[in-house]
Amino acid sequence: MDLVVARPEGLYCPPGDFYIDPWRPVERAVITHAHGDHARWGMRHYLATRDGEGILRARIGSDMPLQTLAYGEALEHQGVRLSLHPAGHVLGSAQIRLEHRGEVWVASGDYKVEPDGTCAPFEPVRCHTFISESTFGLPIYRWPAQSQVFREINDWWRANATVGRPSVLFCYAFGKAQRILHGLDQNIGSVVVHGAVEPLNRVYRDAGVQLPPTLYAGDLARNDPRLKQAIVIAPPAAGGSSWMRRFGNYADAFASGWMLLRGTRRRRGVDRGFVLSDHADWPGLLWAIGATGAERVMVTHGSVATLVRYLREERGLDAQAFETEYGEEDDVTVQEAE
């Protein structure tokens, strides 16, 4: 019996009668993580990780009907044993393990296999059927080492600071921003953040994640001398807005896995593109899928057809596609969302 099926409301677990990351209001929702395309408003009951509680409440509502589990803690519901395991994507992100009559399924939501110090690192969970995303499901996507990317970011910031130019780095406000903050070299200059980033920083700090002290852009006067050596972390939506004017002659950059491609980099129209993703790259996807030992793989959002065909033809797995509405995160276009 399939423990998860695709329904118009979302991914559904028939024996347990609940949904995973549903995109329409339902009775019971288990949430993998708090990005807008996975955690939506309007469910009667939510279940998520304890690490993710702060952000979920900040985004959906402080009085939301939320029950939490620690990573690895199990819960029995209508004969389904459910537990949450780190997905390494953002703070509180989880893979959902379902066990029913000896059959094990894992729904991984979004995941990244390289540990980054801002959230619990991905843990492969053995299962019969693995539900995998495929955001970067093409062999062209192979991430440079994280340490190298941070070296590049810090070098870029340092070079700008030397000539007195603010460095504006655009990235997704939840997850990516904190990961970048975590990797910055604080000796270069002040760290300034956009209003959309600061509330999330607070949640990360409360969860014990080390972030450098940040200044809120709104508190700084236009001619504040600290701006000249500052790095500014802002969501992509701030680009081109009047908010940017305060930084004068700034250098800008964008951090995303899509920046690996020259075409996307150029369409973005920024000075620099840093290749930094909170999703698995192609080798990461294949490694994670292999590590679960699953013989059946259900592929969701991204390069679905490609990954399905590859797993079937080259790996001999029973791979199939799941139609979902994931992949559209809050303030970025689909192409560049992560």
Next chain:
Amino acid sequence: MKAFAALYSRLDATTSSNAKLAAMRDYFREAPAEDAAWAVYFLAGGRPRQLVPNRLLRETAMQVAQLPEWLFEESYQAVGDLAETISLVVPEAEHRSEQGLAVWMQDRLLPLRGLPPQELGARLPRLWAQLDRRSLMVCIKLITGAFRVGVSKLLVTRALATLAEIDPKRVAQRLVGYTDLSHRPSAEGYRALIAAESDAEHAQRGGQPYPFFLAHPLQSPIERFDELLGPPSDWHIEWKWDGIRAQLVKRDGQIWIWSRGEELVSDRFPELCALAGCLPDGTVLDGEIVVWKAAEAPPAPLLQSEPQGEQEPAAGFGVQPFALLQQRIGRKNLTGKVLAAAPVAVLAYDLLEWQGEDWRQRPHQQRRSRLEAILRQCNHPALMASPLVEGEDWQTLARLRERSRALGVEGMMLKARASRYGVGRTKDVGVWWKWKIDPFAVDAVLIYAQRGHGRRASLYTDFTFAVWNGEPGDPERALVPFAKAYSGLTDEEMRQVDAIVRKTTVEKFGPVRSVTPTLVFELGFEGIAVSSRHKSGLAVRFPRMLRWRHDKPVEEADTLQTLKALLVSHERSL
């Protein structure tokens, strides 16, 4: 190689001319002359012929990356660039090569040409394994001849000029022909580009031509001509020929013929090379090569350029449609039959060098009269002076100009009698105006095709055309559709275009195919107006294809700016 790849990245990462200039200056300051020589070659638009067929590059990449073909294709579709795709799928290597661009080109890449597939399959992976991703992408672009990085020749000129602290015009002149296929970049050649200026430098330059002086379009209404241009007597006025702009360089007993694209085209015109016998050494002429079929000798006024006054020009010069010239250029073998079917002549209109002396700084008037004297002396039917047109006032000339189509010319050229011969589109030493007959003609790019009806059924003959929404060199610019057209092609051309459409299809939306932009047509139309219904914001009336611009690369098609300028001039004339 690493330094050049780093330069590529810097140039690619910015749209600012100043940043690009700085990047080039930094590179040229550090680079060994032999590497810089090749860098100039590629940056200024030099394209060696493809060294390894794309198919072989793909196959090798699939093998190295251990990818099935379909997955490589999917990847290529996502990236949209073969060199980049390969650099992303093959295992990433440490950059181990210490060799510069010159060694890579001369010792590693150029020798690949013509090698048997098996040998290439063995060599390529060994070369690739020495380069990091970025260098690998650049390296493959050098192999495919598809290297482009959004710097203009002008910008390269400026970078070199500031570095060498010499006049950019001097550098421009030295750069002429530098990117010609016959030219092999060398350290010596590079040093000559940036050497201190010497007075006699043009004299030792073999077949080296001068940079062409280019005309500006004249789009003002006739009523303003007096105010803008003064009386017609200040101008030399010629017909604007529809041929190939060329320089004839006669030095050392030999003729070199250069096209406006700074390509050496001497071997395409053997009958013009025969002019070597009648032109003295140290002569450089500027003019237009056309196919010319006069029944007998050309009409008298053409040779003598006598004032024609309001006399109507002799009906039908011998000039033949441009298409004929184009067909001839396309031929691999110039057989006697081809030469007889499309005999060419030069309509000379300027003298740039005489008796080994650079005449470009002399007034046009002086150059012109010396030119006429030389041509009289030469007295060769394939070398004529482009006749001068005279009229008492601009109205008279405008009426004469109405006959352009009938005469097989594109309108008139206005050259100030006192003007010097400038470099490129400069205006500081005098101006040339092109006063074309049909202001409503632009060079547009074919981007969508649909099957035609009736006689054209089943052939892709209904096209959507686009122009660029930015100037050349702007890496962000895109093609914006602005008109549909289906008429104007001959049946033969229709079949050719149909075949190209099928071969270059990118996507199919129902009956419509989008194609890789490769085809440029001169599109004519009767009117132009603002329209909110079209993406371009403009609508044109009765668009049709005037001719297929085989000679125009897609990058040189017109821009939205050109269209808007037409809009303005149209509105003013209504």
